[in-house]
Amino acid sequence: MKLSIIVPVYNMAADQKLEYCLNSLVNQSLQEPYEIIAVDDASTDNSLEILREFERKYGQRIKVLHNERNRRQGGAKNAGLKVAEGEWIGFIDSDDWVTPDYYEKLLRKAEETGADMVGCDYNLVTEHTMEVGEVVSNNDASQTGVLDEEKHKSLLMRSGSMVIKVYKHSVIQENKLSFPEGIFYEDNCAGPVWSLYFTHFERVEEPLYYYYQHNVSTVHHITEEKCRDRMKAAELLYGECKWRGFLDTYHDEIEYRFTELYYVNTLFSYMSGVKHPKLSFVKELRRGVKVKFPGFRLNPYFQRFTGAEEQELIYMQAGSDLKFYWYYRLKLFVRRMRSR
Numbered sequence: 548m549k550l551s552i553i554v555p556v557y558n559m560a561a562d563q564k565l566e567y568c569l570n571s572l573v574n575q576s577l578q579e580p581y582e583i584i585a586v587d588d589a590s591t592d593n594s595l596e597i598l599r600e601f602e603r604k605y606g607q608r609i610k611v612l613h614n615e616r617n618r619r620q621g622g623a624k625n626a627g628l629k630v631a632e633g634e635w636i637g638f639i640d641s642d643d644w645v646t647p648d649y650y651e652k653l654l655r656k657a658e659e660t661g662a663d664m665v666g667c668d669y670n671l672v673t674e675h676t677m678e679v680g681e682v683v684s685n686n687d688a689s690q691t692g693v694l695d696e697e698k699h700k701s702l703l704m705r706s707g708s709m710v711i712k713v714y715k716h717s718v719i720q721e722n723k724l725s726f727p728e729g730i731f732y733e734d735n736c737a738g739p740v741w742s743l744y745f746t747h748f749e750r751v752e753e754p755l756y757y758y759y760q761h762n763v764s765t766v767h768h769i770t771e772e773k774c775r776d777r778m779k780a781a782e783l784l785y786g787e788c789k790w791r792g793f794l795d796t797y798h799d800e801i802e803y804r805f806t807e808l809y810y811v812n813t814l815f816s817y818m819s820g821v822k823h824p825k826l827s828f829v830k831e832l833r834r835g836v837k838v839k840f841p842g843f844r845l846n847p848y849f850q851r852f853t854g855a856e857e858q859e860l861i862y863m864q865a866g867s868d869l870k871f872y873w874y875y876r877l878k879l880f881v882r883r884m885r886s887r
Contacts, residue, residue, distance in 0.1 A: 549579035550650055551633030555623030556585055556641040560592040564642040567675045571644035573605050577651045584631060586612045586623040621726030621733030628725065637713045642759045649755040653713045662749040663715035666707060669756035682754045685711045693747050703800045706738035711756045718744055727783045730776040735808055736784040743793060769820025771828065774813045778835065781809035785839060802840045803848035810836035811853060818875050830868045
């Protein structure tokens with residue numbers, strides 16, 4: 548088996564999202580045998596029925612698994628990995644789709660270069676179409692080729708999306724790579740850790756993946772639960788890196804990724820996206836980052852990549868959580884009034 552495509556599915560029956568995704572997969576131009584492993588993650592709509600229908604129609608190509616309880620995308624992907632037989636592994640979100648030659652082009656690049664990880668760019672669309680939308684670069688040329696320590700540092704910092712890559716299955720198996728379960732943002736932990744085990748990364752310079760933008764997407768609705776999942780992903784990333792012996796070699800990179808994920812991104816998305824933010828949660832964020840990395844503001848990546856305004860606000864919070872909280876809320880109120 549050349550390729551296993553793992554598709555985590557949860558309540559994607561509406562608006563033919565799931566059918567559009569699966570149709571793009573069953574019609575791939577890849578000549579070598581491949582399998583589609585669709586994992587229904589305890590859906591409450593008729594997603595499982597749709598999957599079963601595709602299984603009946605394309606039985607030799609589609610394998611349907613069903614989780615009795617919801618394990619989130621990480622758990623669904625782990626279930627797929629357990630039964631995958633392909634030499635290569637690909638992932639796709641069940642509301643997205645790909646060009647007919649997506650996997651053929653990625654695997655051809657792997658054969659031509661000897662890479663064990665291959666990616667491409669993606670494009671953002673708001674309707675089901677094969678027309679190219681807004682193109683987004685996923686990783687860049689400086690990260691490609693044989694991966695030395697500097698390139699691994701770059702990929703640890705900005706690993707890029709996992710659904711826009713194929714991975715050599717043997718590397719996953721040999722290093723016991725998997726996903727956190729039961730949380731959103733599982734790729735924020737898995738992506739950086741996985742990238743450190745691959746030895747040669749290449750890219751196809753085309754937007755072959757279609758990322759569907761719609762209102763129920765995880766990234767479009769901020770809640771405290773999702774913020775806590777992002778914090779959990781950061782904790783798991785730190786724990787994995789420590790357990791796997793990466794903390795010394797990649798200390799600055801891990802410190803920054805933890806700080807960015809656990810604290811900076813969560814703080815500002817929480818304050819601006821949650822209707823009634825809690826001062827207690829803001830305090831928890833500040834205290835949590837200081838437990839792991841009390842000197843994070845001296846990190847060279849933090850000083851380089853964190854905006855000047857954000858750094859000033861973080862400095863303000865270090866002096867007084869209450870002052871930061873009310874200053875930022877007033878700032879948002881004024882900004883919203885001016886935009887009316």
